[in-house]
Amino acid sequence: MELTEIEDFLALARTGSFRRAADLRHITQPAFSRRIMAIEERVGAPLFDRSVTPVDLTPAGARFLVHAEQISRGIAKAVEDTRAASSALNNPIRIVISHTLAVSFFPFWWRGCTRAMPELSVRLTGQRIEQCVADLREGLADFAMVHASPNLLPFVDAAGLQSLTLGHDKITPVMAKRMMGQSVDLLGYAPGSFLGRCVEGLIHDLPRHRRLKVVFESPSSEVLRAMTMAGFGMAFLPLSLIEDDLQGEFLVPALPKRYQLDLDIMIVRRTGLLTPDAERLWAHLNQGLTQG
Numbered sequence: 181m182e183l184t185e186i187e188d189f190l191a192l193a194r195t196g197s198f199r200r201a202a203d204l205r206h207i208t209q210p211a212f213s214r215r216i217m218a219i220e221e222r223v224g225a226p227l228f229d230r231s232v233t234p235v236d237l238t239p240a241g242a243r244f245l246v247h248a249e250q251i252s253r254g255i256a257k258a259v260e261d262t263r264a265a266s267s268a269l270n271n272p273i274r275i276v277i278s279h280t281l282a283v284s285f286f287p288f289w290w291r292g293c294t295r296a297m298p299e300l301s302v303r304l305t306g307q308r309i310e311q312c313v314a315d316l317r318e319g320l321a322d323f324a325m326v327h328a329s330p331n332l333l334p335f336v337d338a339a340g341l342q343s344l345t346l347g348h349d350k351i352t353p354v355m356a357k358r359m360m361g362q363s364v365d366l367l368g369y370a371p372g373s374f375l376g377r378c379v380e381g382l383i384h385d386l387p388r389h390r391r392l393k394v395v396f397e398s399p400s401s402e403v404l405r406a407m408t409m410a411g412f413g414m415a416f417l418p419l420s421l422i423e424d425d426l427q428g429e430f431l432v433p434a435l436p437k438r439y440q441l442d443l444d445i446m447i448v449r450r451t452g453l454l455t456p457d458a459e460r461l462w463a464h465l466n467q468g469l470t471q472g
Contacts, residue, residue, distance in 0.1 A: 181219075181222060183251075183255060185215065185218075185219050185222075186248050186251050186252055187205070187252065188201070188205055188212065188215050188216060188219065189216070189219055189227065189244070189245075189248050190245075190248055190249065190252060191204045191205055192212075192216060192228065192235065193228075193237060193241070193245050193248075195234070196233075196234025196235045196236065197234055197235065198212060198213055198216075198235065202372075203372050204310060204314075206310070206370075206371075206372045206373075207372075216228065223240070223244060225238070225240040225244075226238050226240065226241070227240055227241035227244055228241055229241075252318060253318070253319065255318075256318035256319045256320050257319065259320060270301070271301075271455060271457065272301040272302050272303040272457075273300060273301065273302045273303070273322055273323070273455070273457050273458050273461055274302075274303050274305070274320070274321045274322045274323070274458075275302055275303070275304050275305070275321060275322065275323045275324070275325055276305045276306075276307050276311070276312040276315045276316060276320065276321040276323075276324050276325070277304060277305070277306060277307070277312060277324070277325040277326070278306070278307065278308070278309045278312060278325070278326050278327060279306040279307075279308075279400060279401070279402060280327070280401040280402065280418050280420070280421050281325055281326070281327070281420070281445065282304060282306045283402070283421070284418070284420040284421050285325075285346075285347065285349075285420050285445055286304065286325065289346060289347070290302065293461065293464065296464055297460060297461070297464060300457055300460075300461065301457075305321070308373065308399055309326045309327060309373070309374040309375070310372075310373065310374060312324040312325070312326050313326065313448065316341075316448060316449070316450060317340075317341075317450070319450075322449065322454050322455065322458040323447050323448065323449050323458070323461075323462075324447070324448045324449075325346070325445070325446070325447050325448075326374075326445075326446055326448065327349060327374065327375070327418065327443045327444070327445060327446070328343075328443065328444045328445075328446045329378055329441060329442070329443055329444070330442070330444070332374070332377060332378060332381070340450055340451050341448055341449070341450060341451065342448070342449050342450075342451055343446050343447065343448045343449075344446070344447050344465055344466065345444045345445065345446055346445045346446065346447055346465070347444075347445040348442065348443065348444060348445065349418050349419055349420045349442075349443040349444070349445055350418070350419040350440050350441065350442055350443060351375065351378055351379070351382070351416045351417065351418055351419075351440060351441045351443060352416065352417065352419055352422075352433065352440045353382075353414055353415070353416050353433065353434040353435040353439050353440070354408060354414060354415065354416075354417055354422060354425075354426070354431040354432065354433060354434050355408060355413070355414040355415075355431065355432060355434040356408060356409055356410070356411045356430065356431060356432075357429050357430060357431065357432045358411060359411050359414075360432060364413045364414045364434065365392060365393045365394070365395040365396075365412075365413040365414075366383075366392035366393065366394045366395065366413055366414060366415070367394075367395070367396045367397075367398075367404050367407050367408060367412060367413045367414065367415040368394040368396065368397050368404075368415075369397065369398070369399060369401075369404070369416075370397050370398065370399040371397070373399050375401065375416070375418075378416070378441055378443075379416045381441070382416065382439050382440075382441055383439070386439075392414075395412070395413055396412060396413065401417055401418055401421055402421070404417060405417055405421060405422060405425070408431065409425070409430060409431065414434040414435075416441075418443065420445075447465065449462060
């Protein structure tokens, strides 16, 4: 059995929803349903009771869940042990982070942390927002740092997770200044991505004559920024990534302010005890919020 099949099964077992599990696995719901049926055919037993909502495990599915979680944890442990063996750092705090926050928010935030606790070290791994939360759940990281919206979280199920808000950001539609006055198409995020879902909500109410044609897709805000700067269209980008571009007037707003969306910058951890340094960092963050 492939590891992807194990993760497909776990996604459905954890969410109880084919639609939400398909979003987590970045495929369409019909394709995901076919994958689950293929797994059931492989093990020779129905694993999910589809007659109830949310979808529930059958007795065979509950038994398979025990083995699937053991396999997933074993793989996660193997990956983490391999990473640690190749690292020059001794017991660093492990943070998975979206690429956008890694290049915009993190350096200044971490400077403040190390001023208070200069002995801390960190191993930072850039991932898609959805993968950050998955890595956190699998024990590959102490913390995940991601964007979140008050009405749209980057994780389907908050059970077993704790979070703090570190700051704020905003998605804003922009285009290259030289494209002002011209009709532009949309440079979009990959389907199913967190920021892609945010943008879908923003453009849903656009007037019919302003409906945008998607001509390019990428999961990366940095790639969309580069394509926007080059004049290929407009994109909805995090303000933290493009503040200098807006101040220098390389980029300009492409739509009215009502098509912006406020975001939180969130740090997430699992419940349960972390390493001493990770716990010290969490206590420091909590103390800062209390004092603030």
